[in-house]
Every structure is written in C-alpha cells, then in structure tokens.
Amino acid sequence: MSAEAGESPRGAPGPLAVKDQMDDNHRDREEAIEGEPRPRGKADRPPVPEREEGDEWRVMMEMLGDLLFIMDPSGAIVRANPAAAGKLGFSQDELLSMTIFDLYRPDRRSEAEEIYSQIIAGERYVCGIPFQARDGRLIAVETKIIPGRWRGEDVVFSLSRASSAGKALEYDLRLAFEKMKTVLDSVSAYIWSGIVDPAGGFSYIYQSPAVEAITGRRPAYFGQGLDAWFGIIHEDDRERVRERYRSLITGESSAMEDGYRIIHGCGDFRWVRDSVLAHGIGENRVRLDGVVTDISERRRAIEALEMSEGRLRGILSSMGDMVFAFDADSRFIFYHASDVKSLYVIPDQFIGRTHAEIMPPEINALFQPAFERIRQGGESEFEYWLDLAGGRRWFSTKLSAIVRDGNFDGAVAVVRDITTHKAMEETLVMSERRYRELFNTIHDGSTLVDMEGRIIDFNPPFQDLLGYGRDELIGMTVWEITPAEWHSLEREIIATQVIERGYSDVYRKEYRAKDGTVIPVEVQRCLLRDVGGSPDGMWVIVRSLKERSS
Structure with missing residues (x-):
C-alpha cells in the first residue's frame, strides 16, 4: 500500500463505511478537529474541508506522541504516524499493508469491528481494546475515531492514547470472567465460590446453574449460607461433612473431598462428590471454592459391581x-x-x-x-x-x-x-495291565460277567473250552451256554453265597459248547463292586472236568 499523493487506496465498504450525510454528532467532532465552528443549519452548512498534507500537518503527525492512523472505509491503513510504528514495532510499509483490525488479537477483532461501527453510529465514544504489538505485547490504549476526508477521499481518522495498565487489565479480567462464567455455566457439575467472614457468616459470590439439577433447588435456596447446604445432607453423613467444613474454615486443612448423600428436592437420595479448596484472603476471611458432582449412577454401578464381585468371590471360593x-x-x-x-x-x-x-x-x-x-x-x-x-x-x-x-x-x-x-489313572492302567496278564496266563478258564450274567470279557482257555469265536461270546449270557437244569441251582448260589459273602464255594455244573457238546466244569464266583459299594459284576473261574470224566 502506498502513501504517495493521489495513490491512497480505497477498499470496499466495510465496518467504517462513511455515509454521505453524517449526523450532528459526527459533524461536531469534525469542527472540533478543524478548530472552526460551523453553522448549525443544514442548508447553508459548508462542505467538509479536505485536509492537505502540508509541512504543519506533517510536523504534527511526527511530533504527536499518540498513535494516529488514517484508514479507508474498509479499515485499511493508508497512513500512520511515527509514534504508531515505534510503539507497535511495525515498519511503515508493514502498517500500510494491514487493516486497523490486524492490530488487535485475533480473538478480539470481531469485537473491535463491532465497537468501531458503534462509534461511527454515535452509540459509543471510545474503544478500550488493547493493541497487540509485533512482539505479542498488549498495549493498553483508548481509541477514538472520526470520519472525514483526506486527499479527496472518504477516510476515518483514528487516535489511540495509552491508557493505564490497570484499566486494560481490569477490562481483560472482566472479559475473561464472562468467558469463564459461560464455560462454568455449561458444566454439569455444581461449581460454587463463597466467603466466610470473621463472624462466621457465609455468602456466595458464584453458583453455577447446575445446582438446581443436582439438588432440585434454586440457587436462592442456599442464600442463608452453609447451614442451608448442611440441611439437605443425609442425617447419617451430616455431622461428618459439617466437621470437615469446620476444619477448612478454621485453617486446620486447606482441601477436602468427600462423598455423601443429599436429599433431592423430589425426595430421593442422591450421592454427590464434594471437593472444596480453602484459602485465606485477609481480614480473617476465608474463601471456599467447591465442585459438587452427582455420582449417583456411578455409586449404583459400584454397588452393583461390588455385589456381583461378592457373588463371584463366593462362587470362586467354593x-x-x-x-x-x-x-x-x-x-x-x-x-x-x-x-x-x-x-x-x-x-x-x-x-x-x-x-x-x-x-x-x-x-x-x-x-x-x-x-x-x-x-x-x-x-x-x-x-x-x-x-x-x-x-x-x-x-x-x-x-x-x-x-x-x-x-x-x-x-x-x-x-x-x-x-x-492322573496318579489314579496310572494306577488303574497298571492294575488293569497286571490283571490282564494274570487273566490271560492262568490255565483255567476265566470270564467277567455283569449281574445279569452277560459276558463282558474272558480269557483264551474259556474261549477254547466252548469253541465260540470272541465276537460270538461277547454279549452272550451264561444262561445261554448253561443247560436249563442248572439254572435254578446257580441262581440260588449267587443269591445265598456270592451276594451275601462276596464269593461262592466251588461247585459243579455243565456248559454247552458251540457244537452241542455238554462239558462238566467246576466253578467259583467272586463278586465285584463299583466305587459306591454296590454289586457290579462277577469274576468266574472255570475248570474243565472233561478229562477227569474221560
């Protein structure tokens, strides 16, 4: 952007656009700057004189300690005095490439545009937003603006004078507080601050709207002080919480966090987590800052989890x-x-x-x-x-x-x-192996039957005696290979000897071989029991009397 004569840039209409006809307030300001009172009549009011940059004007620009800017209606800077460049740390060329609003922090530019528009409209007198220097420093200023003409163009003159740092800080703090309050008001937790005076009285300085959702009561309900809060605490928790607050107020502790029950406005109990910080602020006063969070759902979940874990521990312990x-x-x-x-x-x-x-x-x-x-x-x-x-x-x-x-x-x-x-399994395998070795090596016939007489297993001598194949014998009953005239005798021996004492005397009977031959034998039965002690089968030793008979 150039400051040479006749080359002053003109931007599109912006927040500083000048109307063809200005109101009386604006014309009064022009008169004050030019030093010549104007007639009050509108018809014979002389036109606004154009300011020419003569030696006096240039000297004034250079000697003026305040920050002076000339801007087009869009806010683009077309001229700045040396004080503006020096205090802000920008070169003249840099300033002429900027708008006046570039001199404010990005988060304040929209606000500055609004204030400038209000000043042009006569609704405000001054803008108190600080400028931001090239190095990031904030420079506290009060800025006044006035429309006018310069070199035949509509422009806006801006004069910024340094204000007290305290006033700028106060402005920033007020703005920060409003922003913080907006944030706090949107938080679901109840955030509060209050002061305890030397006499023990308590007054709130802030209560977030969440107090109503958490307690079921409006903020005004607690205007009587801490006693109103203690009054909604469950009686089993009230004295403990009161004592902890007493420690904060007397300086015995500086922080407190506790979970307890309160009575909601609807009559239900709610669990809350109360976190409070305390610090002295002079004149024997104590400031308390607290956050109250509704933890009812979390508490119910914890109780359900504890119950579930208790059941699980009970199951696992068994x-x-x-x-x-x-x-x-x-x-x-x-x-x-x-x-x-x-x-x-x-x-x-x-x-x-x-x-x-x-x-x-x-x-x-x-x-x-x-x-x-x-x-x-x-x-x-x-x-x-x-x-x-x-x-x-x-x-x-x-x-x-x-x-x-x-x-x-x-x-x-x-x-x-x-x-x-596993040890029992190995013992059983070993026992079964030994049994099998004994079962298969004895010369007499041997067979294992269940309590119904069905053949479960047998050794080779037993099979050879009867002449059946192995698959034929498995599943047959001893009654099928015993002539009918021996059935009643053998059943009586099983009932009176085997079942009662676990084994039988040696007795004689006959078997019928596959080829129909009747074979005389001597038999002895031994009872087998299951793990519960009930009869489970019999081991039958069979000795052939065929050779003796012949």
Whole structure:
C-alpha cells in the first residue's frame, strides 16, 4: 500500500463505511478537529474541508506522541504516524499493508469491528481494546475515531492514547470472567465460590446453574449460607461433612473431598462428590471454592459391581479350581487361586503380561491354538504338566470366550489340578495291565460277567473250552451256554453265597459248547463292586472236568 499523493487506496465498504450525510454528532467532532465552528443549519452548512498534507500537518503527525492512523472505509491503513510504528514495532510499509483490525488479537477483532461501527453510529465514544504489538505485547490504549476526508477521499481518522495498565487489565479480567462464567455455566457439575467472614457468616459470590439439577433447588435456596447446604445432607453423613467444613474454615486443612448423600428436592437420595479448596484472603476471611458432582449412577454401578464381585468371590471360593482371565491379546488380567503357592509365578509377575511371556513354550504351544479356536466361537480343553516346587503336577484347562457387544473380548480359563486323578489313572492302567496278564496266563478258564450274567470279557482257555469265536461270546449270557437244569441251582448260589459273602464255594455244573457238546466244569464266583459299594459284576473261574470224566 502506498502513501504517495493521489495513490491512497480505497477498499470496499466495510465496518467504517462513511455515509454521505453524517449526523450532528459526527459533524461536531469534525469542527472540533478543524478548530472552526460551523453553522448549525443544514442548508447553508459548508462542505467538509479536505485536509492537505502540508509541512504543519506533517510536523504534527511526527511530533504527536499518540498513535494516529488514517484508514479507508474498509479499515485499511493508508497512513500512520511515527509514534504508531515505534510503539507497535511495525515498519511503515508493514502498517500500510494491514487493516486497523490486524492490530488487535485475533480473538478480539470481531469485537473491535463491532465497537468501531458503534462509534461511527454515535452509540459509543471510545474503544478500550488493547493493541497487540509485533512482539505479542498488549498495549493498553483508548481509541477514538472520526470520519472525514483526506486527499479527496472518504477516510476515518483514528487516535489511540495509552491508557493505564490497570484499566486494560481490569477490562481483560472482566472479559475473561464472562468467558469463564459461560464455560462454568455449561458444566454439569455444581461449581460454587463463597466467603466466610470473621463472624462466621457465609455468602456466595458464584453458583453455577447446575445446582438446581443436582439438588432440585434454586440457587436462592442456599442464600442463608452453609447451614442451608448442611440441611439437605443425609442425617447419617451430616455431622461428618459439617466437621470437615469446620476444619477448612478454621485453617486446620486447606482441601477436602468427600462423598455423601443429599436429599433431592423430589425426595430421593442422591450421592454427590464434594471437593472444596480453602484459602485465606485477609481480614480473617476465608474463601471456599467447591465442585459438587452427582455420582449417583456411578455409586449404583459400584454397588452393583461390588455385589456381583461378592457373588463371584463366593462362587470362586467354593471352587478348588484356579481361574484366569485374559484380554483379546492373551494378557493376564485376572486370577483366582485358593493358594498362591500353587501358581507357576506370583501374580505381580504375570498380571498384564501375555501367556507366551510367562508360560513355558511347550505349554504355550497348546494354549495359543486353543485361544484361537475360542476366538472363532466355542470352547477348548487341553492337559499339561508343570514341574513345581512340590514335584510334577498335572493340570486340565478349559477355555471359554468372553464376548462383549458381539465381539471377542478375551477368554476365561478354568484350570484344575488333576495330579491325583492322573496318579489314579496310572494306577488303574497298571492294575488293569497286571490283571490282564494274570487273566490271560492262568490255565483255567476265566470270564467277567455283569449281574445279569452277560459276558463282558474272558480269557483264551474259556474261549477254547466252548469253541465260540470272541465276537460270538461277547454279549452272550451264561444262561445261554448253561443247560436249563442248572439254572435254578446257580441262581440260588449267587443269591445265598456270592451276594451275601462276596464269593461262592466251588461247585459243579455243565456248559454247552458251540457244537452241542455238554462239558462238566467246576466253578467259583467272586463278586465285584463299583466305587459306591454296590454289586457290579462277577469274576468266574472255570475248570474243565472233561478229562477227569474221560
């Protein structure tokens, strides 16, 4: 932008646009600047004289200590005196490339435009917004503006005079407070401030509108002071809270935070969290600043969670199993163990870490495929062993998915110590192997039958005696291979001897072979019982008398 004669720029109409006919207030200001009173009549009022930049005008511009600007109607600066450039830290060329509103902080420019428009309209007299220097400093000024003509063009003259820093600070503080109040009024928490006087009286200096939503009462209800607040606190909590406030007022403490119940205006109980700061402000007065938050929903959720956790602890405490929970990345997030000594590592070492980071590779090789299977839905089980301080222990793990909002969110593992079961299993296998060896090596026939006489198992001599194939004998009953005349005798022996004392005397009977041959035999029965002690079957030893007969 150039300041040479005849080249003064003219912007489009803006907030400073000059009307063809100005009101009397504006003309009075022009008269004051030119120093020549004008006639009050409108018809014979002389035209506004144009100001020419002669030596006197230039000298005045340079000597004036105030900040002087000439602007076009859009606010573009077309001339600035040396004081303006010096105090603001901009060069003349920089100022001539700016608008007057560029000299205000960005967040105040719209406000400045509005005030300038009000001054042009005669609604205000001065703008008190500080300028912002090139280095960011705020320069407290009071700015007056007046429309006029310069070099044949409509312009606006702006004169800014330094004001007291205190006044500018007061303006900024007032603006900041209004902004802060707007923010605080939108917060759902009840924010308040008040002062306790030397006599113990209390008066509020601020109460946010949220007080009505939280307490069911208007701010005026608490105008009597703190006693009105204490009055809505549940009687079981009231004295405790009153005592804590007393400590703040007497200086024994400077901060307080407490959760308690209040009686809402509708008659319901509400839980609130009350946080208060206290500090002395002179003349034995204390200022209290507090935030009251409605935590009723949170409290109910906590109580429900505590109840749920209590039930869970009750269930888990009745279980001998260990329980572990994992997040979606297989990190341990929870555990239950009746004895932490039974754990592979202590909880502090595994909570928050992945299964792969804690467990041996060979066990993780079982866990990870199972974890991926349940990620797709369903359950998975596997067994493994660990060498612990007490020796080798066997465990069975059952994994189930945790699903939240339809998405996989982790897994629960129920881990059972099956060491005793494994030992019994091994003992049973060994016992069965020994039984099988004995069963198959004795020379006499031997067969295992249930209580109905159905053949479950037999050794080779028994099969050879009767001539049936193995598949033929399995499932047959002893009654099918015993001639009918022996049935009543044998049933009586089972009832009176085997059931009563667990075994029978050796007795004689006959079997009928597959080829129809009747074979005389000696038989002895031994009763077998299940784990509950009930009869479960009989072991029958059969010795052929065929050779003796012949």
